[in-house]
Amino acid sequence: MQFSYEVNDSYAEVKSVGRLNMVAAPKLREVVAEVVAGGSSRVVVNLAETDFMDSSGLGALIGCLKAARQAGGDLRIAGVQPQVKMVLELTNMDRVLTAYPTAEAAFGDD
Amino acid sequence: MTRFWTRLIVLLTVILGVNYVAWRWMASLNWDAWWIAVPLVLAETYSLIDVMLFGLTVWNIKLRKPPPPAPADATVDVFITTYNEPLDLVMTTALAAKDIRWPHSTWILDDGDRPEMRELAESNGIGYVTRGADWTPDMPRHAKAGNLNNALMVTSGEYLLILDADQVPEPDILDKTLGYFNDDKVALVQTPQYFINVPADDPLGSQAPLFYGPIQQGKDGWNAAFFCGSNAILRREALMQLGLVGYVKATEKSVRRALAASRTAIRKARRSPEAGNPLVEQMLNEVEAATESAQKELEARASLSEITYRVRRKVDDAVRTLVAADFSALQSDLEEIAAMELAHVGESGVTTVARDAVDRMSGRDWSPLGALESVHAVLDAISVERTDEAQPIMPLATISVTEDMATAMRLHGLGWRSVYHHEILANGLAPEDVKTMLTQRLRWAQGTMQVLLRENPLVQRRLTWGQRLMYFSTMWTYLSGFAAVVYFAAPIIYLTLGILPVNSISFDFFIRFIPFMVVNQLLFLVAGHGIPTWRGQQYSLALFPTWIKACTTAARNVWFGRPLGFAVTPKARQSGGPSWSLIRPQIIVALLLAVALVVGLIRLLAGMSEPLGTLVNVAWVAFDLVVLSVLVKAVLYKGFVPEVVGPERPEERNADAV
Secondary structure, three states: OEEEEEEOOOOEEEEEEEEEOOOOHHHHHHHHHHHHHOOOOEEEEEOOOEEEEOHHHHHHHHHHHHHHHHOOOEEEEEOOOHHHHHHHHHOOHHHOOOEEOOHHHHOOOO | OHHHHHHHHHHHHHHHHHHHHHHHHHHHEOHHHHHHHHHHHHHHHHHHHHHHHHHHHHHOOOOOOOOOOOOOOOOEEEEEEEOOOOHHHHHHHHHHHHOOOOOOEEEEEEOOOOHHHHHHHHHOOOEEEOOOOOOOOOOOOOHHHHHHHHHHOOOOOOEEEEEEOOEEEOOOHHHHHHHHHHOOOEEEEEOOOEEOOOOOOOOOOOOOOOHHHHHHHHHHHOOOOOOOOOOEEEEHHHHHHHHHHHHHHHHHHHHHHHHHHHHHHHHHHHHOHHHHOHHHHHHHHHHHHHHHHHHHHHHOOOOHHHHHHHHHHHHHHHHHHHHHHHHHHHHHHHHHHHHHHOOOOOHHHHHHHHHHHHHHHHOOOOOHHHHOHHHHHHHHHOOOOOOOOOOOOOOOOOOOOOHHHHHHHHHHHOOOEEEEOOOOOEEEOOOOOHHHHHHHHHHHHHHHHHHHHHOOHHHOOOOOHHHHHHHHHHHHHOOHHHHHHHHHHHHHHHHHHOOOOEOOOOHHHHHHHHHHHHHHHHHHHHHOOOOOOHHHHHHHHHOHHHHHHHHHHHHHHHHHOOOOOOOOOOOOOOOOOOOHHHHHHHHHHHHHHHHHHHHHHHHHHOOOOOHHHHHHHHHHHHHHHHHHHHHHHHHHOOOOOOOOOOOOOOHHHHOOOO
């Protein structure tokens, strides 16, 4: 699992590549905390190259959402793959998170 | 073969039991003394249902074969939960946990946040976890469930072995149990709780051989083996899924509730003195517009993060615009003053001050909206951050002081399976004095009743009927305190007043009652393979004040939000002499029973009562006194003194049974 991020004018994009599971979940939390602490509280987690996610990964996303919101921003997800979509539906998390097609679209209306 | 006999005796028990109790209701009640006749027949009905639920449990006893080997790459975190136990006790467990053969990480979860504990853990290469920064003093802590939920967020093993601070694990505990998880749907493997500091006659009734035996094996047969808080292995994925589902449910509920409350809150705010300010009035209009459109989006099934984000955004923007407009008026005044005075206040200085002030005054707490508490609360609740909990994801259930039962029930509700592994793989310490024992029993009973009242298993649609009844069965047993009172009162009333709750003690009574009692005891004998169950039967009646207190405090807690008076079970023996005051109600009952015996004999000699009725009731009183006598032994018990050879362990870890 690898995380990288890039800050642009209106949001920061965190790319998650590989398996976002219980091992990678704490790392994601750290990366997003770093991004938010750096002043970008509008965060998109790009999941286009995340081919597997488990409940711990989703849990980390919620933790990151809370961190971003508390800093006055938001966290959104984009580029969801079929397995991730299934996990979102299985846990009803699709009631909470909107999956945007691309990172650019995530903050497109805002 | 045993299964055949067990089922046969269950059937006989049900038939003879219904035969007796139906006759009691229909043909035997002494309506002249309804005030004791009805309670007694209700108590008997309670007991019949109790034994029927026990019969249903053992109907499906599952004797498991050893599981296949576990996948070699399974990762495990071993959690040792502690709050205030002595350091050396925790370290004994922690070092034994470190020596577990399967590769794993060991963690001490210290809710007491003791620096000495941290030091000891670290110097022995054991992980140490305390509550993180999110657990601020205003957040509910949720005792052990909170402790575990906190640790789940900072560890990453696939499986979790949970141990109480006084449960010393065997080195092979994981080798023996991880293999069950090859079945992807298994979320939980529970092993027995066995205590090594208990003498053979078990004066405090610490061992629960019937529960960690036929009852758990029976529940296992219905896919309802319970999680008992310690000596269990859990699948992280299942717990996290539970946490997520719970999070979504809680968030949706709080957003719905907040939106529903917003109309009232705004109306109330409009009537408050602050609403005279045109600025506030405009803000309230904006809030109303935002919440109304959020309500529409909610009906249209938009995602909660979007809905809440837009509400916050709209309200914040509106507040900012309005505050800025207000300030720009103020600022132009200031500028005019500055221009007139031509003093040290430059134009730029004024602007900076004003921008700062707009920022501050637009914040939630500072804006005029902040003064309108009801509106403020509604806006805070329209969020996805679950601001009423320290962390949004709370995998272990927090609806009860015994987190284990509720958690297992929810896991079963999500379709996960559980396993009961009948082999002692950890050696624990039981309370060694009555006070601690009573505290512990009260806590278990309270926790169980909280679950019954908050999430009644009978109405959980995702559970099978077998599972619902297995959970209900355990809850039902904790109602025994009320029945016990009647069983003590009825013979006292007959012997002292001559009032019989039945029409007559006749052949009709004996022919129905005796076969039922015999087959009932036979059922315990056969289902339990002769394990000692008498101690348990004694305590289920003798601790009636504890069971009743548990029911009343749990009901007050759930319905009226009153505290339970919850105490952590102390692990060290409480000092002091015999504490008779702890069992005062039972002593009073025993005295009344003794007085009733004497009065009953006098009445018999005086020809005021019939011999048969007196005989039956004297026998009944004798039985009651034998039941209560366990408490004398318990109060006089001075703690465990190890024998030279040590108490033998039953069935040598049940190695053959698995």
